Amino acid sequence: MKIMNCPLNGPRNISEFVCGGEVRDMPDPASGSDAAWVDYLFMQNNTAGVIYEWWCHVPTTYWFIARRDTRSEEILETMAVGDFPSAGSPS
Amino acid sequence: MPWNLLKYGLSRKSHGPAHFPPPPELKSTYDVVIVGAGGHGLAAAYYLARDWGIRNIAVLEKGYLGGGNTARNTTIIRANYLTPEGVAFYKESVELWRGLDRELDINLMYTERGHLTLAHTDAAVRTARWRAEVNKHLGVDSELVFPEEIARLCPQLNLSPQVRYPILGALYHPPGAIARHDAVAWGYGREATKLGVEIHQLTEAEDILTEDGRVTGVKTNRGVVHAGKVLQAVAGSSTLLADMAGFRLPIQTVPLQACVSEPLKPILDPIIVSGSLHVYISQSARGEFVMGGSTDPYALYSTRTTLDFKEGLAAHMLELLPMLAEVSVMREWAGIADMTPDFSPVMGRTPVDNYYIDAGWGTWGFKATPVCGKRMAECVATDTQPELLQPFRLSRFAEFDSVGERGAASVGH
Numbered sequence: 007m008k009i010m011n012c013p014l015n016g017p018r019n020i021s022e023f024v025c026g027g028e029v030r031d032m033p034d035p036a037s038g039s040d041a042a043w044v045d046y047l048f049m050q051n052n053t054a055g056v057i058y059e060w061w062c063h064v065p066t067t068y069w070f071i072a073r074r075d076t077r078s079e080e081i082l083e084t085m086a087v088g089d090f091p092s093a094g095s096p097s
Numbered sequence: 098m099p100w101n102l103l104k105y106g107l108s109r110k111s112h113g114p115a116h117f118p119p120p121p122e123l124k125s126t127y128d129v130v131i132v133g134a135g136g137h138g139l140a141a142a143y144y145l146a147r148d149w150g151i152r153n154i155a156v157l158e159k160g161y162l163g164g165g166n167t168a169r170n171t172t173i174i175r176a177n178y179l180t181p182e183g184v185a186f187y188k189e190s191v192e193l194w195r196g197l198d199r200e201l202d203i204n205l206m207y208t209e210r211g212h213l214t215l216a217h218t219d220a221a222v223r224t225a226r227w228r229a230e231v232n233k234h235l236g237v238d239s240e241l242v243f244p245e246e247i248a249r250l251c252p253q254l255n256l257s258p259q260v261r262y263p264i265l266g267a268l269y270h271p272p273g274a275i276a277r278h279d280a281v282a283w284g285y286g287r288e289a290t291k292l293g294v295e296i297h298q299l300t301e302a303e304d305i306l307t308e309d310g311r312v313t314g315v316k317t318n319r320g321v322v323h324a325g326k327v328l329q330a331v332a333g334s335s336t337l338l339a340d341m342a343g344f345r346l347p348i349q350t351v352p353l354q355a356c357v358s359e360p361l362k363p364i365l366d367p368i369i370v371s372g373s374l375h376v377y378i379s380q381s382a383r384g385e386f387v388m389g390g391s392t393d394p395y396a397l398y399s400t401r402t403t404l405d406f407k408e409g410l411a412a413h414m415l416e417l418l419p420m421l422a423e424v425s426v427m428r429e430w431a432g433i434a435d436m437t438p439d440f441s442p443v444m445g446r447t448p449v450d451n452y453y454i455d456a457g458w459g460t461w462g463f464k465a466t467p468v469c470g471k472r473m474a475e476c477v478a479t480d481t482q483p484e485l486l487q488p489f490r491l492s493r494f495a496e497f498d499s500v501g502e503r504g505a506a507s508v509g510h
Contacts, residue, residue: 025395048494052336
């Protein structure tokens with residue numbers, strides 16, 4: 007079983023977590039264009055490499071951010087949302 | 098006769114010509130370049146040559162012929178989808194499958210075994226009835242059956258109510274079939290080369306060359322190849338190629354794992370699928386149980402396999418088919434699947450002129466090989482979106498006009 011290090015609960019089995027997808031900027035609800043919303047809702051960067059992702063530890067419903075390599079499956083780092091370098095726009 | 102076989106074995110004579118001629122030198126210009134020599138790319142090449150007279154075609158493949166998802170799927174062929182658009186598309190595919198052995202002069206071992214999608218909840222029974230009615234309306238043979246009939250169709254199933262998820266009903270689809278997947282790529286590839294198509298293996302696309310919004314060629318690890326038109330058919334790596342061409346895709350690359358058991362005598366006739374239990378299973382012509390489950394729970398460009406997958410699969414499988422308890426798993430593998438938000442493929446024209454896409458095949462691509470090849474050939478040759486592919490155009494997302502097939506995906510995701 008693969009282990010993920012939860013910032014709140016420590017190392018836990020990966021089956022206790024769900025992935026919430028890549029961290030991306032949401033368009034501004036007041037001024038975002040249709041094209042920006044289409045991109046945000048449907049399109050994917052689908053990067054083959056290192057990305058920042060939302061993850062949730064399901065038993066405690068704790069959301070945090072992980073840096074993961076989508077080629078090697080290596081979890082490089084996990085952090086509380088407050089410790090995320092620049093909210094919404096990594097990479 | 099064993100003696101004839103022995104004599105033949107010792108005679109060093111080769112029986113008939115090689116499957117494929119040695120590939121000619123890679124030219125600098127082709128009318129059409131197809132990236133990806135899997136079933137889909139080779140089928141498109143074959144139909145372009147046969148139906149549209151375009152024979153100056155190169156099919157580029159970074160690995161070996163049919164070594165991607167064509168070799169990694171679980172070979173199930175069916176047309177019992179949920180949306181009218183999906184049913185019409187897969188229905189044409191089943192019609193093409195039925196005559197394909199003779200057309201390609203290769204034994205595809207296409208066998209209609211019947212297909213049971215089990216329902217364990219009231220909601221699943223409702224979806225099964227919905228699919229059955231849409232199917233019947235469009236001339237596809239499907240019906241909703243209940244435990245008494247299921248017991249007759251597949252007595253091996255555990256129909257006891259004393260389990261966690263008792264079987265309440267099933268969508269029965271008699272034309273559901275399996276086939277020998279490798280032979281599909283070999284058959285299309287061989288017939289295409291007979292018509293003049295060149296297949297270049299170990300030739301990787303490194304960049305897509307464009308000029309004024311129009312594709313001009315492909316940069317490969319063996320030099321630049323100029324092309325009038327380019328078709329990408331690279332399941333799993335679709336985004337990497339679309340990035341090179343310069344447009345965005347609604348695709349996430351996720352592994353899908355599968356495994357086979359040791360071979361046993363024929364015992365399981367129909368193909369069994371359970372969406373709620375994330376299981377599908379069929380017995381191949383050589384006796385192996387071919388088994389798969391849902392896609393992995395997060396994005397990954399890797400074909401590794403995991404113990405979690407096998408544990409989850411086995412637990413549910415044994416509830417359905419307790420007879421498999423002592424059977425060993427022999428091989429396991431994974432393919433990387435293009436998952437789309439609406440569980441439907443992306444086919445046709447793209448924002449780049451003369452550049453066409455065949456992608457988004459998630460966990461449902463093998464069954465569509467013939468129809469997709471045929472219709473993509475039409476799309477490439479005429480530079481128009483065929484009517485059958487219209488619902489699956491890339492621009493449907495921007496138009497909020499998606500084709501929701503999640504309810505007909507073989508397993509929950």
